[in-house]
Amino acid sequence: MPPVCNAQESFPIRPVRFVVPFPAATPPDILARIASQKLAESWGAPVIVEVRDGASGTIGVNQVVRAAPDGYTLLFTNDLSIAIAPVLSKTLYDPRKDLAPIAAVAQGVSVLVMHPSAGVSSIKELIAVAKARPGALTFASAGDASTSRMCIELIKRAAGIELVQVPYRGAAPAIQAVLTGEVSMYCSPAFQALPHLKSGKLKALGVTGSGPSPVIPEVMPISAQGLPDVIVSSWYAAFAPSGTPPAVLNKIRDALRKVFDDPDVRQKLAGVGLDPIWMDGAELAATIRTDLEKWTRVAKSMGIRTE
Numbered sequence: 001m002p003p004v005c006n007a008q009e010s011f012p013i014r015p016v017r018f019v020v021p022f023p024a025a026t027p028p029d030i031l032a033r034i035a036s037q038k039l040a041e042s043w044g045a046p047v048i049v050e051v052r053d054g055a056s057g058t059i060g061v062n063q064v065v066r067a068a069p070d071g072y073t074l075l076f077t078n079d080l081s082i083a084i085a086p087v088l089s090k091t092l093y094d095p096r097k098d099l100a101p102i103a104a105v106a107q108g109v110s111v112l113v114m115h116p117s118a119g120v121s122s123i124k125e126l127i128a129v130a131k132a133r134p135g136a137l138t139f140a141s142a143g144d145a146s147t148s149r150m151c152i153e154l155i156k157r158a159a160g161i162e163l164v165q166v167p168y169r170g171a172a173p174a175i176q177a178v179l180t181g182e183v184s185m186y187c188s189p190a191f192q193a194l195p196h197l198k199s200g201k202l203k204a205l206g207v208t209g210s211g212p213s214p215v216i217p218e219v220m221p222i223s224a225q226g227l228p229d230v231i232v233s234s235w236y237a238a239f240a241p242s243g244t245p246p247a248v249l250n251k252i253r254d255a256l257r258k259v260f261d262d263p264d265v266r267q268k269l270a271g272v273g274l275d276p277i278w279m280d281g282a283e284l285a286a287t288i289r290t291d292l293e294k295w296t297r298v299a300k301s302m303g304i305r306t307e
Contacts, residue, residue, distance in 0.1 A: 015046040021060025032076035038259040056145040057081025065098045069243035083291035088145040104237035104279035105260040109209035113202040123225035130161035140174040140186040151187035158227040191273030208232035215273045
């Protein structure tokens with residue numbers, strides 16, 4: 001009888017590919033490129049990053065779901081494509097069944113921003129203006145199925161106010177709309193808003209974490225400004241197609257832990273507004289289930305169509 005090949009010891013024997021379902025220079029892409037460089041050095045095999053963006057990340061996820069479950073096609077994404085898009089649209093995949101969670105390595109909060117000319121500097125002031133002028137304030141979203149939209153929906157529900165969505169095709173035009181005064185506000189990923197906050201072009205009303213963000217510690221959490229349920233923290237994680245051998249998943253997971261435990265890597269994360277975290281496969285799977293339930297409740301309570 002021939003010897004059984006040990007998948008964990010032999011992997012990888014050819015190039016590994018990380019599919020990123022969002023545009024270049026966004027956090028999933030940055031994290032995948034950090035990982036690819038370090039993994040290629042430790043494995044002695046090429047690790048390639050391929051951007052396949054579009055449709056709230058679902059295009060790239062579909063590509064990975066259809067790939068062979070051998071560890072050579074992996075996904076680096078965030079909760080938008082895994083726990084929000086499947087709630088708001090009919091995706092071709094079920095993230096609980098079609099993907100094998102490897103690990104979550106970072107998280108980032110959003111920050112509610114307005115143009116300084118609005119004269120609003122806190123959530124309390126925003127609520128007062130919104131109640132005095134129902135439906136007059138608008139918010140940009142990076143699309144109907146986006147974290148930026150769901151962030152504002154949480155605020156609307158918690159504060160009992162009416163804000164009008166203006167959807168854009170992605171995060172870049174959404175934040176540009178606030179900068180030009182085309183819309184009143186935007187719930188922006190912290191990394192995207194940082195340069196504009198530092199330059200004074202935008203005003204931060206609050207961050208969406210449960211506590212202050214180390215990136216902008218001077219900005220109070222929205223949850224500490226009278227809206228305790230408004231907590232939105234995006235996680236960033238690696239996945240493989242369902243059915244990938246556990247030995248291969250373990251090898252990838254162990255290698256990623258070493259990469260993101262590196263002090264230099266953690267410093268790079270801070271530079272783009274991300275906090276290092278670690279969730280192994282089981283914890284990440286539990287988080288996905290919780291997030292899917294949370295966003296389904298929010299969507300239904302706000303009358304958002306769910307499929």
